[in-house]
Amino acid sequence: MTLDLDKAVNLFLNEKECFSADKTVKYYRENLRYFFEYLQREYGKSTHDMTIDEIKHTDYNFYVKELRTRKKLSGRGEGKDKLSSATVKYYADPVKFFFKWLYEQEYLEANISRKMKAVSRDKKILVPLFLDEIKSIDEHCNLKCSTGLRNYIMIHLMLDCGLRISETYNLKIQDVYFDKGFLHIKDSKHNKDRIVPLPSHLKSIMYKYIYLYRKHCDNDYVLQNISGDHYTYEGAKNVVRRIRLKTGIDRMKNHLFRHTFATSYVLCGGDVASLAVLLGHSDIGITNGYLHLANTYKLMGKDNFYKVDRVYLKRLNDTLVT
Known part of the structure; x- marks a missing residue:
């Protein structure tokens, strides 16, 4: 007996809920829903009335084609620019993986995922930040007030420690070891933990923020909003957006710091x-x-890129070797 799409996706998500992080489950649930909404428009019937055997690799191909014609969403609705290849890949990959899983679990006789070509990312060189740009960014972080300190810490956790933006606002006070000089990053991507050394200049600013400026409240996250609540992705993203507008560094996005x-x-x-x-x-x-990129920048003859402090670099290497 063949499965309808609703039952199939429920089986898939149930397995994910057992063995994957919540955000991974959410990623698959949302992106499969987008694909199913596309199928409902194309077939004119609900996913409950569609079986997994009805879906062909060509449905995936036409879905990817439609994604490539979609426009980015802005705060005021649909924008002018089309979705990037990275975004199209973000939406399409779960579909390919879902049908591969159906075949591996023997719900499908044919492995149609083999005919679903993976979307390639645009191979563009992302120029890192220059020293003068970092100086301009820092000038827009007022270190004499709590919000300015918070913004500085968030940016430099990415810039000087290599944290993802989600790791900055999910960092807890008990995971900052001031006496030892390191951060314990917990439950990150793929549910992995890791230890990251903390630069001296950032350590002193974080200590000042946590014990002199941060509001005492029930949550134990390092970064908080003006109400004392846990800082969020939207809040962090808005800080980067505002600084981008103020500094005029158009290529500045969350990932550029890391x-x-x-x-x-x-x-x-x-x-x-x-x-x-x-x-x-x-x-x-x-x-x-990054090795390829670093060699490219050397060929460009640029010596004013932002650089990791050499004392800190030596400490990083000593820590990782020992």
Whole structure:
């Protein structure tokens, strides 16, 4: 007996809920829903009335084609720019994985996922931040008030420690070891923990913020909003957006700070294997891309990129070696 799409996706998500993080389950649930909504428009019937055998690899192909024609959403509705290849891939990959899972679980006789071509990312060089740009960014973080300190800490946790933006606002006070000089990053991507050394200049500013400026409240997260509540992704994203507008650095996005850290680490002599540990990469092939980028920047003859402090770099290497 063949499965309808509703039952199939419930079986798939039930397994994910047993073995994956909540955000991973949410990722699959939302993106499969988008694909199913597309199928309902195309077939004119509900997913309860569609069986998994009815779906062909061509449905996936036409779905990807439609995604490539969609426009980005802005705060005022649909924008002018089309979705990037990375965003299209974000939406399409769960569909391919779902049908691969159906075949592996023997719900499908044919492995149609083999005919579903993976969406390639745009291979563009992302230029890291320059010293003068970092100076301009820092000037828009008032270190004499709580919000300015918070914004500075959030940015420099990405810029000087290589944290993801989600790791900055989910960092808890008990996971900052001021006496030892490191951060314990917990439950990050792929449910991995890791230890990240904390630079001295950032340690002193974080200590000042937590014990002199941060409001005493029930939650124990380092970063908080003006009401004392746990800081959120939307809040962090808005800070980056406002600073981008004020500084005029158009290419500034959340990931650029972490990207700058990684490139700086390699430019200053750090090795790729250690960088993979610091960034929490499960595939060193991803980290190898920074070696290529660092060599490209050297060929450009640029010596004013933001660089990891050499004393801090030595401490990083000593920590990772020992």
